[in-house]
Amino acid sequence: MTLTTHPETPIDPFADRRWRETSRAPHIEVAGVEVSFGAYTAITGIDLAIARGEFVSLIGHSGCGKSTLLNLMAGLGRPTQGTVQVEGQIVEGPAADRCMVFQHHGLLPWLSVYDNIYVAVDAARRSHTTDEKAARVERVLQAVRMWDHRTKKPGMLSGGQRQRVSVARAFAVAPSVLLLDEPFGAVDALTKRALHRELVELSSIVGTTETVVMVTHDIDEAIFLSDRIVVMTDGPSAGIREIVDVPIARPRTLSDVMHSPVYIELRDHLLSLLGDDEPR
Amino acid sequence: MSTLTEQRVAVGTRVGGRTFEVPAAKIVRSIAVNVGSLAAAAGILGLIWGIAAATVGDDLPGPIATMKTFFTLVSDPFYDRGPNDKGIGIQLGASLWRVFRGFAVGTAVAIPLGVLIGSSEIGRRVFDPIVQVLRPVSPLAWFPIGLVTLQSAPDAAVFVVFITSLWPTVINTAFGVSSIPQSHRNVARVFEFSPGTYLRRVVIPHSLPHILVGLRLSIGIAWVVIVAAEMLSGGTGIGFYVWDAWNALDLQRVISAILLIGIVGLLLDRVVSMIAHRFEYPEVP
CATH class of the missing domain: 1.10.3720.10 (MetI-like)
Incomplete structure (x- = not known):
C-alpha cells in the first residue's frame, strides 16, 4: 500500500489512520461464542460479523446477555468458548482503540469534566504532545457543548450532561471501534433525542470512529442510529434471534426516519420479535 | 454541634458555580443559636457539677473555685520553675x-x-x-x-x-x-x-x-x-x-x-x- 500525503490538508494527528490496510475482512468477528459462569450459561452460539464503518445495535430484554457480548468485544470479559476478533486479532484484553461508553457514565467523581477527559486521552494516546491532547479535549468538549462546564465535577452535572461527557471522553481517544453500553438508558426522552443528534454530529466532526456497537432496549433509538439491529433471545443461554437491516441511508435526521416508508414496518417487526417470549 | 458547624461552613460557599447570598439576619440568628446552645451546655454541666460538689463535700471543688484556678493556669501558661513546676x-x-x-x-x-x-x-x-x-x-x-x-x-x-x-x-x-x-x-x-x-x-x-x-x-x-x-x-x-x-x-x-x-x-x-x-x-x- 502506498501512502499519499496531501500537504495542503492538515492532518488531525488523532485521525491519522493512513497506515491501516483497508481490507474486506470484517472489522469485528464473533465466532461460536459461549459465556458461562459456572453452571449458568449466559450466551451461547453467537456468530456475528460486523463490517468496517457499520453501526450495529444489540437489542433484547434485560438479562439477555447483550452487555456480556459487548464486554467481550471490549476485552473486559473472556468467552468460555469461541473467539472474538477485532482487526483480525483475537481480543485478549481492553484497549483504548476499542473504547467503551459505560452504562453509568463511569466518570471519576473526584476529577473535573476537563480532567476526566484529559486523563483518559493522556493515558490512551501517550505518543501525542501535551498541546495536541489539550486541543483534542477542548474539541470534543465543544462538540458536546460541555466546554463551559469543564471545571465542574461529575456530581454537579445532570444525568444528560454526565452522559455527554462520557461520550465525549470515548471520542476523545479516537478509537476505531466505539462500544456503547445502554449509553442513554438513564436520561429522559427529550435529552435522549438531543444526545442522539450529538452522537451523529460527533461522528462527523471528530470522525475517526469507524465502527459502532451499541447495546440498547429502546427500539426507536436502535432504528434511528443503526445499520443493522441484532435481536437477541431471552437468557439464560441467549442467542441471536434475528438480524434486522435498517435500509435508510446514513447520516439520518429524525424526520428522515419518521417519514421513511419502512419505519412503521421495521418498528412493528422489532416489537413482534421482542413482544413475545416464545421463539417463533 | 456538627450540623451547626456544617451550616457555618455552607455560608457563602460556592455550590454548583453559584454563590448563595445569605442575609445578615440569618447569620445573626445562626450565631445566636450557636452561642445560646453553648451557654445552655455549660449551664447544665455547671449545675450537675455544683450538685455533685455540694453532695460530696469539701474534697470535690465546685465550679466557681475551679474556674478561678483555671484562668490562673491559662493566664500564665509558659512559666518554667524547675522540673516539677512548669506552666x-x-x-x-x-x-x-x-x-x-x-x-x-x-x-x-x-x-x-x-x-x-x-x-x-x-x-x-x-x-x-x-x-x-x-x-x-x-x-x-x-x-x-x-x-x-x-x-x-x-x-x-x-x-x-x-x-x-x-x-x-x-x-x-x-x-x-x-x-x-x-x-x-x-x-x-x-x-x-x-x-x-x-x-x-x-x-x-x-x-x-x-x-x-x-x-x-x-x-x-x-x-x-x-x-x-x-x-x-x-x-x-x-x-x-x-x-x-x-x-x-x-x-x-x-x-x-x-x-x-x-x-x-x-x-x-x-x-x-x-x-x-x-x-x-x-x-x-
Whole structure:
C-alpha cells in the first residue's frame, strides 16, 4: 500500500489512520461464542460479523446477555468458548482503540469534566504532545457543548450532561471501534433525542470512529442510529434471534426516519420479535 | 454541634458555580443559636457539677473555685520553675509533641500496610490476622515493650501513641483501597491507565476520604492514650501534670487540666476534619 500525503490538508494527528490496510475482512468477528459462569450459561452460539464503518445495535430484554457480548468485544470479559476478533486479532484484553461508553457514565467523581477527559486521552494516546491532547479535549468538549462546564465535577452535572461527557471522553481517544453500553438508558426522552443528534454530529466532526456497537432496549433509538439491529433471545443461554437491516441511508435526521416508508414496518417487526417470549 | 458547624461552613460557599447570598439576619440568628446552645451546655454541666460538689463535700471543688484556678493556669501558661513546676502550656506542648511524633510514624506505617491489605489477597491473608489480634489490646500494655526497646520513659509514651494510631488508619485505608468500584477499574483498563496513573487518579482519590476518617479516629485515640501513658512515664506532659496535681490533692488543677485536655482534643479533631473536608467531592448518583 502506498501512502499519499496531501500537504495542503492538515492532518488531525488523532485521525491519522493512513497506515491501516483497508481490507474486506470484517472489522469485528464473533465466532461460536459461549459465556458461562459456572453452571449458568449466559450466551451461547453467537456468530456475528460486523463490517468496517457499520453501526450495529444489540437489542433484547434485560438479562439477555447483550452487555456480556459487548464486554467481550471490549476485552473486559473472556468467552468460555469461541473467539472474538477485532482487526483480525483475537481480543485478549481492553484497549483504548476499542473504547467503551459505560452504562453509568463511569466518570471519576473526584476529577473535573476537563480532567476526566484529559486523563483518559493522556493515558490512551501517550505518543501525542501535551498541546495536541489539550486541543483534542477542548474539541470534543465543544462538540458536546460541555466546554463551559469543564471545571465542574461529575456530581454537579445532570444525568444528560454526565452522559455527554462520557461520550465525549470515548471520542476523545479516537478509537476505531466505539462500544456503547445502554449509553442513554438513564436520561429522559427529550435529552435522549438531543444526545442522539450529538452522537451523529460527533461522528462527523471528530470522525475517526469507524465502527459502532451499541447495546440498547429502546427500539426507536436502535432504528434511528443503526445499520443493522441484532435481536437477541431471552437468557439464560441467549442467542441471536434475528438480524434486522435498517435500509435508510446514513447520516439520518429524525424526520428522515419518521417519514421513511419502512419505519412503521421495521418498528412493528422489532416489537413482534421482542413482544413475545416464545421463539417463533 | 456538627450540623451547626456544617451550616457555618455552607455560608457563602460556592455550590454548583453559584454563590448563595445569605442575609445578615440569618447569620445573626445562626450565631445566636450557636452561642445560646453553648451557654445552655455549660449551664447544665455547671449545675450537675455544683450538685455533685455540694453532695460530696469539701474534697470535690465546685465550679466557681475551679474556674478561678483555671484562668490562673491559662493566664500564665509558659512559666518554667524547675522540673516539677512548669506552666500548663508547656505540659500540653510536650504531650502534643509526643502525640505528633507517634502519630506521624504510625501514619507512615499504617497507610502502606492498609494499601497492602486492601489491594492484595496475600497481603490480606498475612497481615489481617496480625491486625485483628493486636488491635483489641489496650495500648498501655505496650508501655513495657517501649520501655525495654527505647530505654526511655518519655519515648515509651511516644511508642504507645505509635501503636495506638496504627489500627484505625490501617483498617480504614484497607477498606478504602478494597472498595474501589468495578466501574472505575473498568475505566482504567479501557483507557489503558498505567499503574502510576491508576494509583494517582483512581486509588488515592478514592481512598483518601477513608484514610482521613482513619487518621481522625487515630489522632482522637492517641490524644486519649497520651494522658494515661504520661501518668506511667512521668516527667513532663499533661498526663503527668494530672497525676502530679492528684498527688498534691489539688483537684482544682485536676479538673482544669481535664477541661483543657478536652478542648485540645476537640481542636485536634477539627483540624483533621478541616483537612478531610478539602478532599471531599460531590457524590454521583
